[in-house]
Amino acid sequence: MQLQVDRGAGQISMSGEFTFTDHGPFKQMVAELFATTGRSVILDLSKLDFIDSAGLGMLLLARDEAKKNDRELILRRPSGQVKRMFGVTKFSTLFTIED
Amino acid sequence: MFKWRHHSAAAPKLAESEAPPLAPVAPAEPARHDELMRRWISFAAMQQRVIRTLVSEIQQASAVVETEADNLSGRFRRLAICAEQQTARVDDLSKLAIGIEVDGEVVPIDRIAGLLEETLSDVVEKILLLSKDAMQMVYALSELNSNVDKVDSCMEELSKINRTTNMLALNARIEAERAGRAGAAFRVVAGEVRELSGATARLSTDMETELKAVTDGIANGHETLKRVATIDMSQNLLAKDRLEVLMSALIRRSASLASVVGDAMKEAEVISADVSAMVTGIQFQDRTRQRLEHVVDTLHVVDEALDELKETTMESLPPAAEGQELDTEWVKKLLDRFTLGDLRARFVAQILDGEQPAEAMPADGESANSGTVELF
Numbered sequence: 001m002q003l004q005v006d007r008g009a010g011q012i013s014m015s016g017e018f019t020f021t022d023h024g025p026f027k028q029m030v031a032e033l034f035a036t037t038g039r040s041v042i043l044d045l046s047k048l049d050f051i052d053s054a055g056l057g058m059l060l061l062a063r064d065e066a067k068k069n070d071r072e073l074i075l076r077r078p079s080g081q082v083k084r085m086f087g088v089t090k091f092s093t094l095f096t097i098e099d
Numbered sequence: 100m101f102k103w104r105h106h107s108a109a110a111p112k113l114a115e116s117e118a119p120p121l122a123p124v125a126p127a128e129p130a131r132h133d134e135l136m137r138r139w140i141s142f143a144a145m146q147q148r149v150i151r152t153l154v155s156e157i158q159q160a161s162a163v164v165e166t167e168a169d170n171l172s173g174r175f176r177r178l179a180i181c182a183e184q185q186t187a188r189v190d191d192l193s194k195l196a197i198g199i200e201v202d203g204e205v206v207p208i209d210r211i212a213g214l215l216e217e218t219l220s221d222v223v224e225k226i227l228l229l230s231k232d233a234m235q236m237v238y239a240l241s242e243l244n245s246n247v248d249k250v251d252s253c254m255e256e257l258s259k260i261n262r263t264t265n266m267l268a269l270n271a272r273i274e275a276e277r278a279g280r281a282g283a284a285f286r287v288v289a290g291e292v293r294e295l296s297g298a299t300a301r302l303s304t305d306m307e308t309e310l311k312a313v314t315d316g317i318a319n320g321h322e323t324l325k326r327v328a329t330i331d332m333s334q335n336l337l338a339k340d341r342l343e344v345l346m347s348a349l350i351r352r353s354a355s356l357a358s359v360v361g362d363a364m365k366e367a368e369v370i371s372a373d374v375s376a377m378v379t380g381i382q383f384q385d386r387t388r389q390r391l392e393h394v395v396d397t398l399h400v401v402d403e404a405l406d407e408l409k410e411t412t413m414e415s416l417p418p419a420a421e422g423q424e425l426d427t428e429w430v431k432k433l434l435d436r437f438t439l440g441d442l443r444a445r446f447v448a449q450i451l452d453g454e455q456p457a458e459a460m461p462a463d464g465e466s467a468n469s470g471t472v473e474l475f
Binding site: 023027050052053057081084085087088089 | 226339
């Protein structure tokens with residue numbers, strides 16, 4: 001997976017496949033964004049092709065972290081398999097998902 | 100029955116005693132009168148043949164109709180039983196279409212779909228929880244590993260300090276030796292410091308050993324967690340999606356089947372009702388038979404009356420010189436109107452040729468199916 005961070009906009013753009021092996025960089029990037037000011041942290045998933053159950057677990061941990069910091073985690077423009085996974089797991093009841 | 104003979108027997112008596120004298124008749128009149136009476140007798144005889152033939156035809160037709168009606172009634176009764184069984188089967192089918200029987204209870208398909216959806220949602224929720232917990236453990240172990248690295252650095256620092264301390268103790272001991280007796284106390288202190296340094300070095304070695312065990316444990320735990328966390332459950336999660344699609348299709352099919360079976364049920368009920376009505380309708384054939392019996396009975400009475408009247412009339416006539424010929428012209432005209440060949444043949448044989456009508460009823464099994472139907 002590739003990550004691009006826009007600290008000013010409070011946004012991480014993810015592309016490729018989000019799996020267990022990405023836990024280190026992802027955790028670090030999220031921690032960096034939560035250290036910035038602003039209400040929302042946005043994960044742009046428009047170029048993310050695949051997510052596994054570990055990836056879903058990391059998103060849930062990021063959500064917990066956002067709550068601790070009184071921030072909102074927004075998942076933006078999921079598509080394909082990622083969107084289907086969000087549908088099956090009813091992520092829309094846990095996250096703000098923007099199309 | 101109608102006592103024609105009695106009345107006609109009384110007539111001569113009246114002529115002899117009380118009856119007024121008859122008007123004078125021309126000599127030709129009695130002969131003409133007798134001729135007319137003989138023609139009437141001839142006509143009456145033909146009428147009787149026609150009546151007997153008609154009676155025979157009615158009885159035979161009635162017998163045929165009764166046999167056919169019995170056959171039809173039997174077939175319709177069998178049809179009614181089949182229709183009822185068919186209705187029952189369709190009813191069973193409608194229950195099957197609605198749901199699946201489990202422990203004697205019919206569970207609707209949509210309820211099954213609901214149960215499956217609940218179960219799968221629960222499984223999905225647990226998979227998510229496991230994934231989250233596993234990743235939390237991974238994060239925690241990573242933190243722990245980082246802390247161990249820091250402790251390792253501290254241990255390195257401690258070793259450096261210990262080496263320096265040991266060097267200082269050694270130097271102090273050398274200086275104490277140089278000082279001679281004046282350095283005796285200093286020598287004791289240097290020895291103690293060296294002992295302390297040695298103890299610290301041993302402790303440091305023990306700690307390094309323990310720390311390595313902790314590091315190895317963390318590494319093993321991390322590997323184990325990695326194996327757990329890298330099991331991709333995404334296909335299992337998407338199985339819920341596929342099963343939901345399948346269940347939706349099953350529900351739609353069940354609804355379609357229920358609709359079709361419902362229509363079949365209504366039609367089966369209509370068929371049952373129609374067949375029952377037909378059975379009832381055929382049973383009214385008894386009433387038709389009774390009506391025909393009355394007709395036949397009436398014709399018998401007319402026949403008997405004609406017999407009596409004929410005999411009475413013949414008694415009042417002088418014997419004919421030669422046999423009276425039958426009046427067949429009108430009968431022939433009548434027979435020309437017949438379009439059924441076998442019927443006409445029977446009428447010719449019985450009325451014109453004077454054969455006796457067949458008394459025998461049609462044998463069982465002889466029906467319209469076994470004969471031929473003459474078409475117009």
